[in-house]
Amino acid sequence: MPSIKAPATKQAATLTVAVKCRPLTKKEQQKGRDIVQVKDDKEVTLLDPDLSKDYLDRVQNRTKERKYSFDYAFGPDCTNLDVYKTSISSKISGVVQGLNAAIFAYGSTGSGKTYTMVGTEGDSGLMVLSLHTIFDLIKSDTSSDDFEVTCSYLEVYNEVIYDLLEKSSGHLELREDPQEGIVVAGLRCIKVHSADKILELLNLGNSRRKMESTDANATSSRSHAVLEITVRRKQRNQYRNHIVCGKLALVDLAGSERASETNCRGQKLRDGANINRSLLALANCINALGKQRKKGLAYVPYRNSKLTRILKDGLSGNSQTIMIATISPANNQYHHTVNTLKYADRAKEIKTHIQTNIGTVDIHVADYQKMIDSLQIEVFRLKKELAEKESKLSVKPNEKAIDDQLSWLDVLSRETNESVQERINLQKALFELEEINLRNRIELQHLDDKITNEQAIGKDGTILQALRERRQVILDNIRDNDEAGASYQKEIEANEKHFCQLQDMIEKAISNNSNKTYLHILNQYRLLEMANTELQFEMAIRDQVIHNQREMQRNLWNLIMGLGIDERQIMKLAFEQGITIEDWTVTPLWGLSSMK
Numbered sequence: 001m002p003s004i005k006a007p008a009t010k011q012a013a014t015l016t017v018a019v020k021c022r023p024l025t026k027k028e029q030q031k032g033r034d035i036v037q038v039k040d041d042k043e044v045t046l047l048d049p050d051l052s053k054d055y056l057d058r059v060q061n062r063t064k065e066r067k068y069s070f071d072y073a074f075g076p077d078c079t080n081l082d083v084y085k086t087s088i089s090s091k092i093s094g095v096v097q098g099l100n101a102a103i104f105a106y107g108s109t110g111s112g113k114t115y116t117m118v119g120t121e122g123d124s125g126l127m128v129l130s131l132h133t134i135f136d137l138i139k140s141d142t143s144s145d146d147f148e149v150t151c152s153y154l155e156v157y158n159e160v161i162y163d164l165l166e167k168s169s170g171h172l173e174l175r176e177d178p179q180e181g182i183v184v185a186g187l188r189c190i191k192v193h194s195a196d197k198i199l200e201l202l203n204l205g206n207s208r209r210k211m212e213s214t215d216a217n218a219t220s221s222r223s224h225a226v227l228e229i230t231v232r233r234k235q236r237n238q239y240r241n242h243i244v245c246g247k248l249a250l251v252d253l254a255g256s257e258r259a260s261e262t263n264c265r266g267q268k269l270r271d272g273a274n275i276n277r278s279l280l281a282l283a284n285c286i287n288a289l290g291k292q293r294k295k296g297l298a299y300v301p302y303r304n305s306k307l308t309r310i311l312k313d314g315l316s317g318n319s320q321t322i323m324i325a326t327i328s329p330a331n332n333q334y335h336h337t338v339n340t341l342k343y344a345d346r347a348k349e350i351k352t353h354i355q356t357n358i359g360t361v362d363i364h365v366a367d368y369q370k371m372i373d374s375l376q377i378e379v380f381r382l383k384k385e386l387a388e389k390e391s392k393l394s395v396k397p398n399e400k401a402i403d404d405q406l407s408w409l410d411v412l413s414r415e416t417n418e419s420v421q422e423r424i425n426l427q428k429a430l431f432e433l434e435e436i437n438l439r440n441r442i443e444l445q446h447l448d449d450k451i452t453n454e455q456a457i458g459k460d461g462t463i464l465q466a467l468r469e470r471r472q473v474i475l476d477n478i479r480d481n482d483e484a485g486a487s488y489q490k491e492i493e494a495n496e497k498h499f500c501q502l503q504d505m506i507e508k509a510i511s512n513n514s515n516k517t518y519l520h521i522l523n524q525y526r527l528l529e530m531a532n533t534e535l536q537f538e539m540a541i542r543d544q545v546i547h548n549q550r551e552m553q554r555n556l557w558n559l560i561m562g563l564g565i566d567e568r569q570i571m572k573l574a575f576e577q578g579i580t581i582e583d584w585t586v587t588p589l590w591g592l593s594s595m596k
């Protein structure tokens with residue numbers, strides 16, 4: 001099917017990475033020493049915390065000293081305003097012009113993330129400073145445009161999303177909207193008229209964040225907080241009247257340390273595990289995005305956590321992204337600091353593309369349909385069995401006993417549900433991967449054809465060279481994606497195994513009950529219905545997206561052909577505009593070839 005892509009990499013920007021080192025706290029001053037040096041506003045040297053190393057160790061390079069270079073580096077004397085003015089303020093003006101920006105603070109617990117993002121009365125944080133800039137820019141705007149500023153504030157805690165602008169928020173779900181991408185269903189979005197108003201909301205929201213006291217920080221934020229500010233600009237003049245929308249996401253991540261290192265138990269340990277699951281997913285995305293700098297299609301596993309799904313646009317899409325890596329200068333924090341610096345170093349490789357993209361058509365509808373069909377047949381069979389069993393029960397089950405059994409079943413069902421959800425996510429990820437690789441293979445075929453043609457003409461060596469280089473990039477991506485696919489396949493298998501174990505537990509739990517068959521079927525039936533509902537929902541969304549895109553393409557091609565432009569002219573025009581016309585020679589559904 002022919003498809004039109006947005007102009008390729010019109011404006012590509014690397015993710016900006018800044019490192020901020022906080023001062024030693026009073027306690028640290030008494031016990032430890034400073035091992036971080038910042039040079040030339042860019043270089044960070046982390047000294048070996050072990051002073052006892054002898055001369056030989058040092059000359060033989062057995063030192064743990066590390067040196068890194070970043071876009072910006074700020075020492076302990078720098079204020080939040082210094083960070084803001086140098087590395088951020090210029091990106092904020094784009095938000096009022098309709099561009100997106102994302103700023104996230106990453107670092108271990110107690111390294112100064114919340115201090116940097118939220119700040120104090122005397123040293124306002126980046127959230128506050130950005131808001132002031134937005135309102136100042138709106139105030140000084142001389143056009144006749146109307147502005148509307150709205151904001152939302154959420155936290156992701158233990159892989160559950162909560163609304164920080166609601167007094168007692170319930171669990172919120174992520175939805176994939178065909179038009180807007182990932183949205184948080186039911187999240188409160190408030191209209192604001194001044195920076196002060198948002199600050200009030202921010203303070204209120206912060207007081208609702210999940211805090212804990214860890215060994216490393218007495219008021220440690222255990223959740224990831226995302227403040228999103230949307231600026232809608234209604235342009236009004238005699239020729240047009242349309243809305244430009246810019247978004248700024250400010251993210252205060254939870255501490256990046258391992259749970260075991262903060263001396264946590266029970267619920268705290270669970271927090272730690274989930275925080276790290278999100279951050280691990282973020283690290284995997286950062287790795288994959290780093291690989292994409294070759295501009296090929298490598299798969300990025302955004303689906304693996306709520307956080308990465310929410311941050312998807314900020315990392316890869318239409319966004320200017322700034323990562324502030326916060327570090328402590330204390331010698332006992334060496335391992336955390338080196339981890340943060342390594343993470344930040346990898347993040348430098350990410351490219352974000354400041355442009356709008358038209359989504360791609362998903363080709364796996366048939367696969368989903370097959371899964372839904374088989375699940376529905378199974379649900380139908382179990383429903384029937386359940387009805388039969390109920391009618392056959394000579395003695396109605398003892399209600400109290402059944403209640404107990406059902407509540408235990410609920411616990412196991414919930415866990416099984418999570419396992420099913422995870423498998424669905426993995427399956428979806430695998431579908432996406434396959435789709436990307438399909439497109440890669442189509443491009444590879446085109447490249448091979450072009451290379452053969454060029455070789456036959458035997459003229460321009462530079463074109464041939466460029467084609468071969470591109471071919472290698474595509475081959476690398478296909479290999480990487482295949483590897484990622486194989487690992488997903490393994491995860492799916494492990495998940496299936498876990499699912500079976502849970503089922504065994506359920507079997508055991510009800511094996512002594514006289515109505516065990518009844519309970520068993522009830523349980524199976526519930527689980528299958530859950531999986532079925534999810535799949536149907538996905539299917540509906542995909543159908544809608546595909547329908548809209550097909551409609552749009554049909555209209556577009558009709559329009560182009562109606563203008564009497566021939567194929568060659570279209571290709572030439574597209575080339576001049578930087579538009580890629582994909583694979584129309586392969587499956588010419590409404591393509592030029594079929595319309596000729």
Ligand SMILES: Nc1ncnc2c1ncn2[C@@H]1O[C@H](COP(=O)(O)OP(=O)(O)OP(=O)(O)O)[C@@H](O)[C@H]1O
Pocket residue numbers: 021022023025107108109110111112113114115116217219220221222253254255256326
């Ligand atoms: N630049 C700074 N100047 C002075 N004090 C700072 C600075 N940065 C951080 N601190 C202090 O260090 C301590 C820890 O900071 P903060 O709570 O911001 O850490 P965090 O990285 O958000 O930790 P967690 O992940 O546990 O929430 C606080 O007492 C804070 O006031």
